[in-house]
Amino acid sequence: MLQIVIPAFNEEARLPRTLRELRRHVVAHRGELGRVEVLVVDNASTDGTAEVARAADSTAMPVRVVRCQQRGKGAAVRAGLLASDAALVCFMDADGATAFDALERSWARVMGGADVVIASRGLAESTTTARHCKTRSRGAAAYRRLAHRMLPGISDTQCGFKLFRGDLVRSVVADLRTAGFSFDVELLVLLQAAGARIEELPVTWVDVPGSTFVPARHGASAFAELGRIAWRNRRSTVSGKVAAGLRAPLPAPAALPAAVVLPFIVAATADLHDRGRR
Secondary structure: OEEEEEEEOOOOOOHHHHHHHHHHHHHHOHHHHOOEEEEEEEOOOOOOHHHHHHHOOOOOOOEEEEEOOOOOHHHHHHHHHHHOOOOEEEEEOOOOOEOOOHHHHHHHHHHOOOOEEEEEOOOOOOEEEOOOOHHHHHHHHHHHHHHHHHOOOOOOOOOOEEEEEHHHHHHHHOOOOOOOOOHHHHHHHHHHHOOOOEEEEEOEEEOOOOOOOOHHHHHHHHHHHHHHHHHHHHHHHHHHHHHOOOOOOOOOOOHHHHHHHHHHHHHHHHHHHHHHHO
C-alpha cells in the first residue's frame, strides 16, 4: 500500500480540487500504484480544511484526517509520516503543484533500488511554471546554495513531493526538529546519515496561487532554520570525531546562523520596499 501525506493549513479552498484530481489519477493508475490511502494533516486550521478532507473520503481512495496542533509545515509532515504504516509513503503539497505522474515514476525508482525519491525542479528535464518576482528568485537561489553545502549533489530540496520507503523514513523522522519550511533539508540530512539512497526525479511543476509561504514573513526564519540544521549536523559530526579520540575544537555557534540569515533579510527588506511602492 502507498500512503500519501498532505500537510494542510487553512486549505479548504485548494484541497478539494487536489483530492478530486488525485483520486482520478489513482483510479486510472490502479495497476501501477495498488491501494492508495491519503492522510490529510490538519495543521491547526481555523477553516473547514478537516471537513473538506473527510468529504473526499471514498472506497476508491480512502482519506483520513490526522490532527497536528503544532504549527508549521515540518511539524505537520512529521505527524503524518509517524501516523503512516505503509511500505511506501510520500508527502505532497495541498496545492497539487507537482504533476501526479511523479507517483508511479517514483514508485518505479524505489523498485529499482532507491530508498528516497524527491521531485526536483533543478533538473534540466523538469518543466516549471513560476510567478516568482526577482527578489524571491534571488532569495531562493541563496537558499539553494546554502542547502547544497549540507546536501551536495541534490539540486532542489524544497519541491513539495517526496517518496520514501516507509520503514526507513519512520525510523528517522522522530528525530526531526525543524517545524517550519526548512524541514525538508533536515529530513534529507537525517536520511542521508542513515545511509539512504536518494534520487532526484524530473517533474512538471506549476506554481499555484495561494501559497502560505510569504518571503517577507517567513524567509528570514527559513534561513535561520537552515543555520540551526547545519549547526546540529556539524556538532553531531564533531561529537563522533571526539568519541573516536580526535579532539576537534567547536566553532562559535552564533556565527553560522547570522551568516545564513543575512542574505535573505536583505532580499526580504527589498521585497517589503517594493510592495510599499506598489
